[in-house]
Amino acid sequence: MHYLEHVIVCLNKSANGENIHIPYRNSLMTLVLRDSLGGNCKTKMIATISAEEGDIDESISTCRFAQRVALIKNYVVKNEAVDPSVIIERLKRENALLKAELAMLKGSGK
Secondary structure, three states, rough: OOOHHHHHHHHHHHHOOOOOOOOOHHHHHHHHHHHHHHOOOOOOOOOOOOOOOHHHHHHHHHHHHHHHOOOOOOOOOOOOHHHHHHHHHHHHHHHHHHHHHHHHHHHHOO
């Protein structure tokens, strides 16, 4: 959990404009969660706390951790690889349709 918290602190600093290295490789957990934490996705976090008096310190610590996680900002972009040949084919069909429409309009205007 220490390394996860360290990564989250670094992500917050990075979001605030600091040029900082984010140590994902310090832990297997942070390495696995790399795309979820600072990658191209939406991430939800659930923090569970206890109302028992003996658990107050741990609950406060959990709330602080959740607050730091809430400060992480990911900018999601659709992962979509576009094949140039598909775009070219679509544009050729559109061009042919427009030429046919133009020819029809010119032919009916005579």
